[in-house]
Amino acid sequence: VKNDVRELEQRVQEAEQRLRKLFEASLEGFGVHEGGLILDVNDTMTTLFGYARAELIGRGVLELCAPEDRDLIAAHIAAGDDRPYEVRAVRKDGSTFPGLVRGRSFDYGGRTLRVTAIQDLTEARRALAAMRAVEQRLQTVVANAPIVLFAIDAAGEYLVCEGRALAALGIDGQSLVGRNAADVWRGDERILANVRRCLDGEEFTSSGPLRDAWLETHFVSMRDGDGKVAGAIGVAVDMTERRRAEEERAQLLAQEQAARAAAEQAQRRSSLLAAASRELAATLEYEDTLRVVPRAAVPAMADWCVFDVVEEDGTVRRVGVVHADPAKAALAAELARFVPDPAAPEGVPRVLRSGRPATYGGLDDAALQPDGDGWPPIGTRRPEHLSLVRALGLRSYMCVPVVARGRTLGALTFVSATDPARYGADELALGEELAHRAALAVDSARLYRAAQEAIRARDEFLSIASHELRTPVGSLQLAVQSLLRGVRTGSIAHTPRGFITNALETMERQSKRLVQLVESLLDVSRISAERLELDLADVDLAAVAREVADQHAGEAVRAGCTLEVHAPAAAVGRWDRARLEQVVSNLLSNALKYGAGKPVRVSVDLAGATARLEVRDHGIGIPAPRQARIFERFERAVSSAHYGGLGLGLYIVRRVLNALGGSVRVASEPGAGATFVVELPCAGPPAGAVASSPGPP
């Protein structure tokens, strides 16, 4: 028995030790108290409160908590309440810590004991606070980040939708939770497709518009433990501002590039035009000016440039072909031999006809082939002309008219040998500006040439007038001096009578010649000033012709001409007799002068209401190119080195006839004489045409 007791005791001891160890090993503080006085504590309790075990045993439990919690503890003990509660525990050193207390009362051999566990909540509290802080921060971040954070389950239902960016979209994130994306975004195929892709397990970023905003959304699939897609998470960033800024930047960049391009273009234009103006201003000589014009365009505006000029007589002359490639200079010079075909529907002829520019592009060798009846889109269809153009190279070109004072002076052709679309609106405007400057220069050069010509003609006229005046004055002077000498020396008594008569007649003729010369000069002055006065009356042209022919009889004899007048019938019209005499006299003098030694015939006839006067000689004649000019002031058909005269006779004839409503023309062959034909309406000048004429009542 003793052994059994001992064994039992031993077992009890062992059990007690096990319990004790368990009691001690607990992380919680344990204490057993009875009636509020501590009976036992474990080591954890001593550590928690900083007391030795002995100090705690026998101590009242209420001493271990803050005074304000003692009533609560007492109430729990009294009530035997075993629900956990928190108190502020007080350590031996007076410091406190939050403690979670749980007590249970039990009966121990009739005694009511209470076991109390206390757990230090300091760390837990700290962790909780920390966790709360993290949560708070996360919530703050999500709520304030300029994003939308959302999660959708595998069925497409919203689990979460948060973020400050929602406000800008006008979406209430909370209201989406529980709704299906398919319902929320019904009709927005882009968003629905993204949701499907993500629920299919794809990770991607998509950007696109939503309402007034632009979102960039990163989609990530949520997966469960087995790796199966359980939903989708999306983070959408509101890129609206950034996109707007980017757009603005792109717009600004584009504007800046456009402005720079425009500035460069303007710079290019102005420097090209300035250079052209400088070159054009460097000369007033017509031919030099024509040569400068196409040079100004190459190479800045064209690989090669052609200038076709319309001369004052209407003929088209190709004055310059300039090529940027010196190796093609010879070919370019070759092209200058070809003048555009006036019949061509396109190219230079069209521009010269219309006075409007034309541009042509997308041309290739095939377009420049002679093609039967058709016309290639340039101003020719001659095979050799076309092959030359192909050799020079032509892919596109523009042709602009050179216009000054409303007249088309020519056309400038700018050619690109390589670019099939070189000439757009800008190039055309530049071409027209260059053509405008060229036109001013060409017009100035023509005016300068005309002025030079006028000055030359005036100088020549002065020289001729001096000669013409001095000749009769010379004869007059010799006659006078000769007679005077005879009178002074007394030799006049022996001077043959014939000589004296001759001298006096010479003097008379020279006086008349001088008066006529002066009259001619005055007529020119009157005609120039439009002050030709007409004294209109009924005049018989046949009678005038006969009388004037009689007056020229002596002159005809001296010239060795027979003078025949054929005026069988009267030809009466309302004309100025003196002026008509002047017309016949001038024509007859010319005929005798240039047809010396050959017969001269004057005839008058009437054709209806028009009188016709013809003066025909068989003299040297007038070459065709000069026929149009002989009626101009100071002009003559032949060199003044051979024939004298003021060069005014035919000019006066034409102007007088114009004033009388009539006309004069010439038919002539060099060496075969000339026939001047005058036509005069018998009714006289049209009403109002002779405003300055006093006229008979």
Next chain:
Amino acid sequence: LSTSESLPAGNRCVFVVEDDADAREMLSQVLALEGYFVVAAANGREALEHLRRGAQPCVILIDLMMPVMNGWEFRSEQVRDPDLAGIPLVVISGDGGIDQKAASVGADGWLRKPIDLDTLLATVERYR
């Protein structure tokens, strides 16, 4: 006036080459009145024809601006012919710059229209 058929040689023969009939006539007559034998021609060709028939004037008075053959053309024909090249030539003209024109044809002298009678006689006298 004179005809080419009976042209006397000698130092009192003067050629007047002038296209203006009045001027030609007046010059011829005043010179004839002073005892000169005058051969008148209306242009260079006529003058050349007279010379080639043997006329030998002491001086040729010639206008430059004439039809058919002008003074310059006449002069170049004259100097090309050794028989005629030595005959003195005096240019008569109403133009300005007569001195230069005279020099341009290599003339021996010039008379400007209107010609003063005394100057005319003194000039011709120089070549007798």
